[in-house]
Amino acid sequence: MKIINKLLLATTTALAVFTFNSCEESNTVVDEVFDNTTSGAVVRTVRIISDELPIGQSDSNFSVEVEVQTKENGSLVQSLEVYITFNDNTIAEGGTDYSSSEELVSTIPSSEFYTGEFGLPRYTYEITLPEMLSALGVSEANVDGSDTFAIRFVAVMVDGRRFSNGDNSDTSTGSFFRSPFLYSSTVVCPPKAPSPGTWTIEMQDSYGDGWQTNDGNGGDGITITLNDGTVIEVGMCSPYTAAAGTFLGSGDCSPNDGFTGTATFEIPAGTTSADFNFPGDQYGEISFQIITPFGNTVADVGPNAPAGPITIDFCKD
Structure with a gap:
């Protein structure tokens, strides 16, 4: 049964994190990555500080804190290289593709x-939108909301070997040990007052058992916090009885067939801001789209999205 598998997975994950923190020499995530290899390297995401790039703001930036891990406590990495690419996702019919x-x-x-809290090397990397445009030779006039920049890290070893996203394993992309090497930063329009009216969130679960967000059986829903303090919460109900006591196990979540569900909510006239927040994706199964009263999709989020603020493309609102 899925619930048994999920409970076992949650228990295994908890044990893996505990063991890693206790610095044991075996049964750690690091050991699993490096066993039977020759001193490989991963670059773990500690936290994504900013991945939104508002147009027209000189200080808009992508920034992330990463942790370098190798068999020798990170000392086998001599440098990190950072590569960027611009992806033009807003090409007009018959228009020019400005991708780089x-x-x-x-x-x-x-x-x-x-040195970070686990005694391993860390680095906080930041690059602004103007710096990325200059490096790629792309004009800001050719950038629009929903365009993206890919930021890729390469760990260069002291012996000259190189590790990046092509060397990832399932282990190194797990929730605690998230080491994608490759990040995406989305161009957005500066925040503005959200359109009043009925908003829609279309929700999906690839496994077909509703949502499990920050809890192995249920959890919190997506929250929308308005400037007057009103908090709206939506999410696909989980079928598991153990979800009781969480929003996704309550009577306020959205009924569904396991795979898809729909929620609507109202943003009153006069609202000046709405902050959207995602609680997390326990098993990498959740996706959703946020749609304005005009039918425009302003967020399209796929599986394995991290917990935190949801990027809203105000260019489309």
Whole structure:
């Protein structure tokens, strides 16, 4: 049964995190990645600080804190290289595709790393939208909401070997040990007052058992916090009895067939801001789209999205 598998997975994940934190020499996630290999490397995401790029704001940036991990506590990595690519997702019919080739924009020597809470090297990387445009030779006039920049890290070893997203395993992309090497930063319009009226969230679950967000059986829903303090919560109901006591096990979640569900909510006239937040995706099965009263999709989120603010494309509202 799925619930048994999920409980076992949740227990295994908890044990893996506990073991990693206790610095044991075996049965850790690091050991699983590096066993039977020759001193590989991963770059773990500690936190994504900013991945929205508002047009017209010189300080809009992509920033992330990463942790370098190798068999020798990160010392086998001599530098991190950062490459970026622009993806033009708003090509008019018959228009020009302004997408770029990948370019190296930064080389970060290990001397600039600092020590994190687990005694491993960390680095906080930041690059602004103007810096990315300049490096790629792309004009801001050719950038619009929903366009994206890909930011790719390469760990360069002291012996010259290189590790990046093509070397990932299922283990290194798990929830605690998330090591994608590759990030996407979305161009958005500066925030504005949301359109009043009925908004819709179309929700999907690829496994077919409703949503499990920040809980193995249920959890919280997507929250929308209005400027007057009103908090709206939506999400696909979970069928598991153990979800009781969470929003997704309550009578306020959205009924569904396991695979798809729909929720609507009202944003009153006069609302000046609406902050959308996603609680997380426990098993990498959740996707959803946020649609304005005019029928425009302003967010399209796929599986494995991290918990945190949802990027809203105000260009389309």
